Amino acid sequence: MYKGQSFYNGITFKECVTDYALATGCNLKQYRYDRDRIGFRCVGAKGKCQWKVYAASLHNESMWRITKYTNTHVCVPNGECEMFKVPVIARLFLDKIREEPDYYMPLKMEQTIMEKWKISATRGQCQAARRKALAWIASEYDTQFERLRDYGAEILEANQGSVVEIDTVKNDAGHDVFKRFYVCFDVLRKTWKKTCRPLIGVDGCFLKEKIKGQLLVALGRDADNAIYPIAWSVVQVENTDNWSWFVNRLKIDLELGDGDGYIMVSDRQKGLIKAVELELPKIEHRKCVRHIYGNLKKTHPDKKQLKKLLWDLAWSYNTRDYEERLERIHAYDSKVYEDVMKTKPKTWCRAFHKIDSYCEDVENNSVESFNNTINKVREKPFVAMLETVRRLAMVRIGGFRFKREEEVVGSGFKCYPVINCFHTGLRWVSIGFTNKTV
Ligand SMILES: [Zn+2]
Known part of the structure; x- marks a missing residue:
């Protein structure tokens, strides 16, 4: 101060x-x-x-x-x-109580205040503060949806050319009730289009507590293969209808046409597969080997070699490798082999990725690691959560740029042409599968 x-x-x-x-x-x-x-x-x-x-x-x-x-x-x-009175205590514990209402009982609050800040609060104060916080949380759900339109208007005013969609449905009482929300910032879609790889990873994650729903995210990869957030959305459930809506928005906002020349990486969410087939029939839809492994592990928990065999298969460089490694799985266990074949391995093996696809990834971990960063905001109230996701996206883009440029300075490379593409507006050029050593 x-x-x-x-x-x-x-x-x-x-x-x-x-x-x-x-x-x-x-x-x-x-x-x-x-x-x-x-x-x-x-x-x-x-x-x-x-x-x-x-x-x-x-x-x-x-x-x-x-x-x-x-x-x-x-x-x-x-x-x-x-x-340090009741409202101050209530505010301090608001997010914690929202996340774990049964854990943060008055006694726990009293202890936390003492441990963390060396300040003594009475049991009565903590009881009152907890009641107050719970009342705020209950009323917040309604007010947050009321504020959603303001938030959307604010985004559009400050970021011209961006897209915000708020869908509502009428409930029995005739009131508008939240259905789904989508935002794509103009600067993000333009930069993605101009400088990032033609690859989109999509995934969904659950929101916690009061806002029952799912956060859907679309993430690209920039020239350095770092995560580049493109658009995000909140829907009530992950189903074909909502995925179609999300994919359709991406198709329009990113001008993907029929998807020709682009790649989508995702887990095997059924609603999503259908939606992509419908909206972007020509896109190369890669599956994520990590999810495939996760599912196979459930049916074959005692097969210790499974992970290595499966990853070897995913990384097959050509059809000969692919067939040889598939045969290894067959020799290892015929039941495992049958289940692997059911996953249509050609959809997640590198050997069958299009050569000009500019990215060799066989897994969707960029999306999931972004989900991990936003994990902490999932229990926030609706508008605050959306705003925090936006800020995290900004930090992600800005922070990585800076760090990477510094790294390059110290690395002794004479030049690193892809690094400046953001500033020069050059589109990333295909340099095969050796992009790590440019
Ligand atoms: Zn003093």
């Missing part, structure tokens, strides 16, 4: 002071509660402490600003904190 620091509103100022109190353990107390003025002071050291912060909403601007700040303490934190 510093004098002159500005805030969007009084709440963000209060949150900033809360963070300060939690980090320092000082006994802060609010002494000014006006609509346009808020002040906190430290009441430690029996009132001798001088620390004080004061912010006001300024009439000539829409912001709040810290106008007075005395940053000196003579106190020694002792676990007391007067500003």
